[in-house]
Amino acid sequence: AGARPLQFPIPANVYAETVVSVKHYTDRLFSFRITRPQSLRFRSGEFVMIGLPNAEKPVFRAYSIASPAWDDELEFFSIKVPDGPLTSQLQKIEIGDTVIMRQKSTGTLVVDALTPAKRLFMISTGTGIAPFASLLRDPDTYEKFEQVVLTHTCRDNAELTYGQELVAELENDPLIGELTGGRVTLYNSTTRESSERMGRITALIGSGKFYADLGIDKLDPETDRIMICGSMHMLRDVKELAESLGFEEGSLHHPASFVVERAFVG
Ligand code: A2P
Missing domain, CATH: 2.40.30.10 (Translation factors)
Known part of the structure; x- marks a missing residue:
């Protein structure tokens, strides 16, 4: 071309x-x-x-x-x-x-803004998956956390493809494939087209279906960290959920148990 x-x-x-x-x-x-x-x-x-x-x-x-x-x-x-x-x-x-x-990069969705823990939950909708695509391919993420759960919710199935390919390719990656083996879980849902799992992530976590589907313990600030990226409304609702579970917002100056960033919207 x-x-x-x-x-x-x-x-x-x-x-x-x-x-x-x-x-x-x-x-x-x-x-x-x-x-x-x-x-x-x-x-x-x-x-x-x-x-x-x-x-x-x-x-x-x-x-x-x-x-x-x-x-x-x-x-x-x-x-x-x-x-x-x-x-x-x-x-x-x-x-x-x-x-x-x-020439300058910046942002709050960095592992250094979180204190160490066992599990890292990356909660994303739409293009909000982008920063997690970076973090999932960075060895530092696996040095700091034993298990990583990536959630990606989109309107329809085709919009989930990017994340599905990303996670499938992690295992084959010559640089980090060894680190990621068995430690990354992808949790997808759709909201406007029927699929194997439907519903907003806030509803799935709220109802407990999220924990039942994955067979995992509930989100707990003692063992878990959360990163959130999506639309403004999504951030507000997931942040509220995290705070209701006892999580505290962190930054590079004051690392804590969750971080938030708005995805690019237009
Ligand atoms: P919904 O279809 O119910 O609006 P978008 O492409 O518009 O950014 O949406 C991406 C995904 O984020 C959609 O599945 C959408 O669900 C979901 N979503 C939108 N608002 C919220 C919210 N406040 N909390 C959780 N998920 C949301």
């Missing part, structure tokens, strides 16, 4: 990187990988601001990096919003195109 010419010069102080692959999952979701700037350092789970060089003042949006900190490419998982200022254009990128990126 030929690179399309840039319409505008690259702004100062941003990285300009090349698209190396694009994968469309549904008419609402796609993932892509770009080259990684040599000087970029980030913690697995963090986000960066990305944009396209298609205007004098390009639109930047927060994107969680879905690849781990050791990877020599950067992966992102994105929604497509038909009239979204960035995603309406971003969804059209092809191999060889340029994506621009601000």
Whole structure:
């Protein structure tokens, strides 16, 4: 595929990187990988601001990096919003195109914001799975936690594919396959299309079906840590649930038992 010419010069102080692959999952979701700037350092789970060089003042949006900190490419998982200022254009990128990126990464979904524990629960909806795709491929996650449970709830089955492929590939990964063996559990549900398991994660945990399905003990701040990523409403409800179970929100300055971050929405 030929690179399309840039319409505008690259702004100062941003990285300009090349698209190396694009994968469309549904008419609402796609993932892509770009080259990684040599000087970029980030913690697995963090986000960066990305944009396209298609205007004098390009639109930047927060994107969680879905690849781990050791990877020599950067992966992102994105929604497509038909009239979204960035995603309406971003969804059209092809191999060889340029994506621009601000130079600083940040974010709260990092293992250092949690105190050590036995089990780590990653609760996600939609594109909120992206930071967990990074953390699940980082050896540090397995150094700190014995068991990892990833929940991913989407509207329909096709939207679950990205996470299912991610977890299936973990076992075959030459770098971390040995670490992850038998320690990662994927828990899927859909809310708008029938599937093997239906319902919002808040309802599934609330009713106890979540624990029964997995055959595990209830969430307990003594043994467990929780990371949450999804839409604003989802964050509010899952955070409320976590707090009702005695979990306390942490940060890098004050590590505790759960952390929260809003997924990119448009
Ligand atoms: P629902 O279909 O009942 O709205 P979206 O793609 O709109 O971000 O939604 C992703 C998933 O998150 C959907 O399955 C959606 O369920 C679910 N969801 C939306 N709001 C909440 C919430 N407040 N708590 C838990 N899950 C939610």
